[in-house]
Amino acid sequence: MTENEKPLNFLEQIITNDLETATTQKVITRFPPEPNGFLHIGHAKSICLNFGLAERFGGECNLRFDDTNPAKEEQAYVEAIKKDVEWLGFKWAGEVRYASSYFDTFYEWAQHLIKEGKAYVCDLNPEQAREYRGSLTEPGKASPNRERSAEESLDLLERMKNGEFDEGSKSLRAKIDMASGNINLRDPVLYRIRKQHHHQTGDKWCIYPSYDFAHGQEDAIEGVTHSICTLEFADHKPLYNWFIENLPVPNTPTQYEFGRLNLNYTVTSKRKLKQLVDEGVVDGWDDPRMPTIAGYRRRGYTPASLRKFCDMIGVTRSDGVVDVAMLEHAIRDDLDKNAARAMCVLKPLKVVLTNYPEGQTEDLSIAGSPNRDDLPARTLPFGREVFIDQEDFREEANKKFKRLVIGKRTRLRGAYVIEADEAIKNDAGDIIEVRARVIEDTVGKDPADGVKPKGVIQWVAAHKNAKFEVRLYDRLFNVEAPGAGGKDFLDDVNPNSLSVVSQALGEIGLLDAAPEQGYQFERIGYFCRDSKEQGLVFNQTIGLRDSFNKPA
Ligand code: ATP
Numbered sequence: 141m142t143e144n145e146k147p148l149n150f151l152e153q154i155i156t157n158d159l160e161t162a163t164t165q166k167v168i169t170r171f172p173p174e175p176n177g178f179l180h181i182g183h184a185k186s187i188c189l190n191f192g193l194a195e196r197f198g199g200e201c202n203l204r205f206d207d208t209n210p211a212k213e214e215q216a217y218v219e220a221i222k223k224d225v226e227w228l229g230f231k232w233a234g235e236v237r238y239a240s241s242y243f244d245t246f247y248e249w250a251q252h253l254i255k256e257g258k259a260y261v262c263d264l265n266p267e268q269a270r271e272y273r274g275s276l277t278e279p280g281k282a283s284p285n286r287e288r289s290a291e292e293s294l295d296l297l298e299r300m301k302n303g304e305f306d307e308g309s310k311s312l313r314a315k316i317d318m319a320s321g322n323i324n325l326r327d328p329v330l331y332r333i334r335k336q337h338h339h340q341t342g343d344k345w346c347i348y349p350s351y352d353f354a355h356g357q358e359d360a361i362e363g364v365t366h367s368i369c370t371l372e373f374a375d376h377k378p379l380y381n382w383f384i385e386n387l388p389v390p391n392t393p394t395q396y397e398f399g400r401l402n403l404n405y406t407v408t409s410k411r412k413l414k415q416l417v418d419e420g421v422v423d424g425w426d427d428p429r430m431p432t433i434a435g436y437r438r439r440g441y442t443p444a445s446l447r448k449f450c451d452m453i454g455v456t457r458s459d460g461v462v463d464v465a466m467l468e469h470a471i472r473d474d475l476d477k478n479a480a481r482a483m484c485v486l487k488p489l490k491v492v493l494t495n496y497p498e499g500q501t502e503d504l505s506i507a508g509s510p511n512r513d514d515l516p517a518r519t520l521p522f523g524r525e526v527f528i529d530q531e532d533f534r535e536e537a538n539k540k541f542k543r544l545v546i547g548k549r550t551r552l553r554g555a556y557v558i559e560a561d562e563a564i565k566n567d568a569g570d571i572i573e574v575r576a577r578v579i580e581d582t583v584g585k586d587p588a589d590g591v592k593p594k595g596v597i598q599w600v601a602a603h604k605n606a607k608f609e610v611r612l613y614d615r616l617f618n619v620e621a622p623g624a625g626g627k628d629f630l631d632d633v634n635p636n637s638l639s640v641v642s643q644a645l646g647e648i649g650l651l652d653a654a655p656e657q658g659y660q661f662e663r664i665g666y667f668c669r670d671s672k673e674q675g676l677v678f679n680q681t682i683g684l685r686d687s688f689n690k691p692a
Pocket residue numbers: 171172173174175181182183185186206368369370399400401402408409410411
């Protein structure tokens with residue numbers, strides 16, 4: 141099935157219908173992150189969805205920072221988020237937008253509600269306000285200030301804005317319904333006093349709008365037609381609609397909810413990811429083990445693989461948990477088709493080819509990848525001494541072991557067939573060298589004597605190679621649902637998620653590897669050069685074996 145033959149998801153159906161009935165002229169969506177952390181794989185789903193719908197229906201998608209809570213936000217996060225969205229391959233309409241650039245309008249709208257008798261300044265502190273709010277089974281109690289005159293509230297709001305009152309001592313609340321079954325409608329807070337410096341507006345404001353008072357109005361100001369959010373905001377919809385009905389907004393967006401992405405063996409909450417960073421469990425937001433877009437990028441995931449994954453999981457109206465093996469399948473599939481091949485030896489064992497003349501070398505040539513004709517051929521220097529992996533040699537072995545064994549033959553990938561004669565050991569009995577012979581005239585050919593080699597192994601020339609560090613990764617969490625059952629999720633961190641091979645050897649061309657560019661290290665897995673380290677370091681992207689069973 142091609143892209144366009146796939147059945148439409150529920151949002152695509154809605155939009156198709158809105159365009160057909162001319163309810164919508166041009167589709168406008170937005171991706172609205174709060175700049176309080178790096179984006180994670182769940183955000184990738186929202187990005188692909190919002191930008192994808194705009195692309196598909198000839199519309200536009202805004203990138204808007206929902207920056208109403210300066211205490212937790214930073215410019216560095218703004219920059220990281222922009223980079224991630226661009227890297228995924230999406231282009232936002234016009235300039236980046238900020239909720240904070242609408243603060244003047246929100247303030248006027250707050251005054252408007254007060255004048256209409258639909259908002260008041262309340263003197264309850266946050267704790268008292270919580271008590272007054274009631275519960276799911278009990279109605280709330282009216283604030284003692286609920287009937288305060290508009291005049292007085294307007295004056296108090298102005299003075300809150302000017303910094304005359306302490307944080308928590310007053311708030312502006314909408315006057316809706318303290319008995320509503322939906323707690324969001326029990327006179328929600330519109331403005332809080334927060335004497336905070338803001339990354340965009342500096343020290344201009346001492347009061348900040350609540351997320352609820354800002355979010356829907358931002359969409360209305362921007363003319364967003366389809367305001368798409370995750371399911372937990374379904375309960376807020378009546379409140380957003382109340383604002384839209386009671387304010388002089390220029391447009392009326394409609395909210396649609398979809399199921400958020402959860403992945404097993406993974407946490408997708410900025411708060412928890414920040415904890416991993418702050419407590420030093422990982423080495424920053426872009427640690428290759430992190431489920432952040434920056435982490436995946438540094439680990440060698442491609443934008444295409446993340447987009448493919450988001451496409452595979454689809455969009456539904458219910459929450460679910462996706463198997464992380466599906467994400468791993470998406471990148472493996474991409475790299476199998478597209479990554480250049482290279483040879484690397486993680487545990488080097490020297491092989492001396494006793495019949496190959498000392499001092500002689502030659503340059504062999506091998507395809508860049510069996511799946512890509514456009515990649516240039518690689519040059520493989522060959523000489524009397526080569527390194528193979530310790531795992532690929534045994535003194536004796538049964539037939540199943542299709543690698544180098546004494547008295548048996550194996551092929552060095554892209555080079556000669558060799559036959560092993562002897563293992564040299566140190567005093568401790570460890571094998572430190574293998575003596576072997578080259579079978580003549582076997583580059584690209586079978587041996588003339590008809591004795592075929594068993595298997596093909598990777599190797600690296602001793603006289604000309606690249607030395608580097610390799611970082612092998614396992615899942616960051618040991619269990620499918622980190623922190624389930626009220627446990628601390630940090631207790632489920634896998635202590636062996638990183639292992640370092642400090643002295644790996646690779647073919648010489650790896651010296652020129654570009655950061656984040658994927659390679660298949662033959663018979664080992666997929667790797668890319670780290671983008672932060674000065675020296676040569678390769679990060680494992682993913683192993684070769686696929687544990688994901690594609691649905692039939
Ligand atoms: P977190 O819970 O990790 O802090 P958030 O929802 O608070 O995430 P925002 O910056 O507010 O983070 O999110 C921006 C957009 O991304 C929102 O529209 C939100 O619905 C969406 N989003 C966040 N997490 C997911 C997820 N796991 N799956 C799908 N969409 C998500």
